[in-house]
Amino acid sequence: MNLHYDVPGDDYALAGAASAEVKKNLKLLGIPPELIRKAIIAMYEAEINMIIHAGGGKADVTITPESVRIAMKDEGPGIADIDLAMREGYSTASDEARGMGFGSGMGFSNMKRNSDSLSVISLPGEGTLVEIRIDLKEGSP
């Protein structure tokens, strides 16, 4: 099944609404709890990133008995150096903000840890597409 959500970019109080809906659906489907948790941690992280850095965007989720695929697309500033951004501990937050607990630099590495496949395509100035896949069956591609 396909689910589509518009992620608003201006209200942090609504952050996580799309992942909350997806979570509800995954629970109704009886997906194993630990796989739901992976999918939701990864999607929530992407959703928050989209709100904070890119002014919102769109989330498209495809669920089949084999996998959960999450595509998060924004038209934000993009990421100049994806390899660098993927590195654990990397963050654009200032040292001062980091001292206060922001920008722990766990974003993409956290998504990667909680997914079976993560792809990030970004064009500076045009936007970013993050694709997350969680396999529901062992050994599926």
Place this chain on the structure above:
Amino acid sequence: MNGYFHSVALREDKCRGCTSCISTCPTEAIRVRKGKARIILERCIDCGECIRVCPSQAKIADTDPLKAIRDFDYRVAVPAPSLYGQFKVSFSPDHILTALKKLGFDDVFEVALAADYVARELREYAVSSEHLKPLISSSCPAVVRLIQVRFPSLLNHVAKIKSPMETAGRIVRNLIHRDKRNLGIFFITPCPAKRTSIKASLSVEESALSGAIALRDIYVPLRNAMTGLQRPERLAFASGAGIGWAGSDGEAFSAGIAGTLTVDGIHRVIGVLECLENGSLKEVNFIEAMACPGGCVGGPLNAENPSLARSRIRNRAETPGGGNAGAPRFSLDSGFFAWEKTLLSRPVMPLSDNVSNALERLQEADSITAKLPGLDCGSCGSPSCRTLAEDIVRGTAEDTDCIFVLRERIRRLTMEMVELEEKLPPSIAPRS
């Protein structure tokens, strides 16, 4: 024990089928059918929300009557800390416990004192790196059951330490009164979930307690016993911190764990557990989650107003006492507190036990939802339009249970009848 034991039950004669309870239930465990509320046993977590909201007092907690203690030769009362919130602080704990004893008990042992011991164990448990953080307190049984039903991925966060109630029961049965025969130990309870923990424990094979008596059932006799009382016995040994467990924050304060988050009220607990599932509570070490507003003093089986009771508990907790001075001494090792059972999920929410089948049903439920009015009026007997759609695909409801759908069907049928009425067979002459 097979099946599901519950302490929350319905008095059919009092239920008016008003649907107040169905929308507040945190696990969507109630439906109105044939004019009466029905509890779906597999889903009920005994939180007592429905008892709190029922305007007809039709939802009841199936606790033991005081006379149940007569079945035992030696009777011990183990009162919940919230008992101390039911009376003005001018009545000392000794006073309250002495009066409680007068109701027919041979001895009393405070759950608040057991809470002091549990707090120490909890502090050590929380320090150990073996346990996944944040830990979720297991002292509220409704919260643990909520996690089983709605948040199975968080089961390994639950602190597997026996509750103060079970700890008190074990101390009485295995240490203080091990020589007594036909020993009856009764918890004086503010909450139905605790009774379920005695009859169908999640933590131990068999509870040390014999039963649970609702606090509100003994409130009047206890009050009467207190007024005539001259010289109270020395029975209370719990510290202020132990008594503080009756209110939210009490456990966290008593255990003294750094980085705690306290949440009370089952719907707010759900909000916090959602955050934890999203991975957004990394700065938290320990979650004290209580199903009732204000903590156990807000339990549906209390007699006194919860806010007043909480204020009294605060007062008592802050009054400098002698700590546990004079308390009976035991050496309780970690093994004493450890759970005997593995905590399992209760997967009752999925639409099917087969993902492909559930996917079909979910899509069907989505298209049914789109045709429903979205008012969540409850007239169909399900908590929301969405739940009705899920009930329909599960085969336990029909779309015409919705009065709006039913009305639309009647309207269409009426129009069809009017249309047919205008048609005239050729053999009949039109009326002039």
